[in-house]
Amino acid sequence: MELWPERIEAGEVLGDRYELVRVIGRGGMAEVWRGRDVVSGHAVAVKFLRPDTEDLQTLDTRELLSELDNLRGRFRREADLLGGLDHPGIPELYGQGLHHNVPYLAMRHVDGVTLHAFLADHSTLPMTVAAAVAAQVASALACAHVHPLVHRDLKPQNIMLSRQGIAVLIDFGIAKPLGTGVTRYTRRGSTLGSRGYQAPEQILEKEPTARTDIYALGCVAYELFTGRAPFLGDGARGLTDQHLHVEPAPPSWFVPAVPAVLDDLLLRMLAKDQQDRPYVEEVVDVLDTLVPRPGDPEPRPRLSPDPTRPFRVPGDAPLPTGRTPPAAPGAGPDLEEWLDARTVQGLCAEAEDELDTGEPGKAVRRLATLAERARREWGVRRPLVRRVWWLAADGLRWSGDCGAAAALYEGLVGELIPGQGDVAPGDVADRAVARLRLAECRLAFGEIGAALTALEESATTVRALPPDLAATVDAVRREVQIDVAERCADPEQG
Template sequence: MNADAYMPRAGDVIDGRYELTGPLGKGGMAQVWRARDTARAEGGLHDSDTAVKFLRHDSEALYALDSQEQTAEIAVRSARFRREADLLGSLDHPGIPQLYTSGTHQSMPYMVMRLVDGVNLRTFLDEHSPLPMATALAIAVQAIDALKCAHTLPVVHRDLKPANIMIGTTGAVAVIDFGIAKPLRADATRYTAHGSTLGTRGYLAPEQLLERAPTARTDVYCFGCIFYELLTGRPPFPLGEESGLAEKHLSETPLPPSLYTPGIPDPLDDLVLGMLAKQPDQRPTMAEALAVLAPLAPRPGDAEPQPRTHPDPTAPLRLRAGARPHPRPDRPTPAPGGPAPVGGEWLDQREIEDLCARAESEVASGQPGDATARLQGLTERVREEWGERRPVVRRVWQVAADGFRVVGDHGSAADAYHVIAESLISGSGPSDRADQATARLQLAMCQLSFGNLDTAIATVENAGHTAAGLPPEQAARLETLRADVDAQLETHLVDPPGPKPGQES
């Protein structure tokens, strides 16, 4: 162990501007300090406090290793720390702390982030459980919306637990500590020795216990455990049951939450139990969970739930003008000027068709821009004003979905393709059957990014049956797309992402 390793102290200035003011906490691999952004303070700005996270070289786990093992472990921790900084830099959501900068200070890796002032969910539950239903739903909706954003990259957190969810002083919920998060890409570097299980006891998905490759559905299971506790005041399998806890997560179905908390509606019971399904492909996505929860969550104008809690997680939803807990900030903002068919009382079909043509050109060039962003903001509105049968409505949704896919937002693209396939195509003629099969193949292509292989296999097979009954020209187009999806599927089946014997993940 390097006795000269940097130890943070109050008064130290990081990166020439972040002055450390006091420790906020530490874990086995990192410690976090509050810091004052002197540049913002000198500019007269009040929100100058930040959080600075340092890698730890002084943990008990490291002291237990010999010098060679320490060197290897520090290298792995440093690589994980750099990956966490890279991931935070790519995640743009109010429910995920924003990364300001990262680097090294006296050879010690650090990252500077937006400070989340408040309490973690573990402390909040210990003080306020059992929670009012509205409070539990407000926490779940905000956290799931943040995780949905992470999954669009796609990135899996892998260590969801109450201690890694913060409730700010305003009630806003944030998901923190992406230290062992992992990009779900075939080329993602692996930093965990095979044979070690990442995550926290009591909140591990079955596939984590079995040391299998994580997917976005792994996070769904882990958050399902948290959601169960939000609703009932207890985890699905109590942590005090030392013996057999892993076996319960592997094989035992938990009791419905409504048995512990009367009044929980059936859709919530079904959702929680679905999130805790043993097989990953039987769990909903975060987007599907959000679709169930959003209509049940607090709305603007609702009364404050009783008993009161401080902070109040319902406040961001009750006091906000819009219904979404966290509008996505990572989509392009329409530039000023040019036709803007959103300001009038009614949409103009000619303007929308012109916007579609420009957006289609952007998508074809591989660079979705202003027109695509505008269309993506109009999908629900055109559907509400014109119904689901006008061709222009499907065209808007198709261009929006293609734009999301091109920029790598596979979660939003999958949501849009699902709407196209299941709601916007209702005929039974050859053209309708071909279009529906096409949308489902495009949906399957997005779902492959989340490791959903079984659905893709079934979709490819069904598309083959559909193509066999189509006229030659339509069948040829469908078979071309089907072959593309099948090739991607083969790649995932031959070389799935995740740990292999003798490798690291």
């Protein structure tokens, strides 16, 4: 292998497809070019591994070959991860290959500015602008977590704002699939992430989970809403020490207009113990209540780019949250027809057949898309609604879509299954099973602590249930217990 390859020049064409135009960015181990797809004429971003950095040139030949192998592995993994993500806030992967023996990735080019540069130009943002950026990034992160993977380097420099106002999460170079243990592409003794945005567990070199990204997003969102970072390094107490030991001030101390619900959310996102941080679904839900609505006026003074535009004028670009926006007053189509109970019951029967054969398919996916609508139209007390949610959650879990299944189990526990007052034994058992299944899904995100808590609670529940219901709960409990034991015993399982 040639250690120091030929210099890459503008005008070269990669794989007879991507013509290089100019360098638009350099990082520690990568160089990004603006390119042109010679077939479609569209702009692309081409990311090259940089094997000639100063750090690498200080290594002896054996160390250099080992580190180059690690870096090439990261590139392959980044391509694999991007290829599985589909979200307007994450750049699509177009292709990959070698050029002068240097690995490259070709992906969607985001014409815009980094959030870091945007914040430098706008020190104080209106509440709706800050919410629009934070909500878009949270939605992109939610897409990544469903797969599940953790980004591990979320910071303003790795968030682009396109000319259309779309916030795009970039640089998945150190992203890691969750539940895969310690990757061989990470140097032992190296602390991944960026100073000022690292979660305490990253600083302490512990295994990351999905809520590691929540901490970094909390740091970014804190800065968006207050105009300052949650921690500012000083001579007496370093920045790292503050992230490990100091509690941040409530954002409303600096911006009184910050509502209490946002104060609470941001402080919990910055909790030292990751078990105390919210899941990304809750973050998205809270931020979505603060974003602009279709037809709202644009910010004053005008912004370029304007992150509120995708919400105010959703027809211009895909809505980053992936949700259908509420209609502007006096506009929009008529409401769809109400759900037909017989049709939904038929889908439930089909989904049960799919689960019986161990092959969840179209019926399960259809129920998953109808679950929220069924709850909204029929309420939480109708048995058919609970049946829809159970079947969709179980089917998605069987299919390996742990993130989406977890959201449904969380809905069952949080709203659809009674948890207070005079609760029937069957509901007590259902609630315990839903909690266990939720914990099982969260194991895919490295959440072993939550599973242990669910196991402990279910053991108490089983003792108070009639024998038949106790046996049902205990069977699920044993499944989760085995899964936890395997993951604790085998570090490759996370």
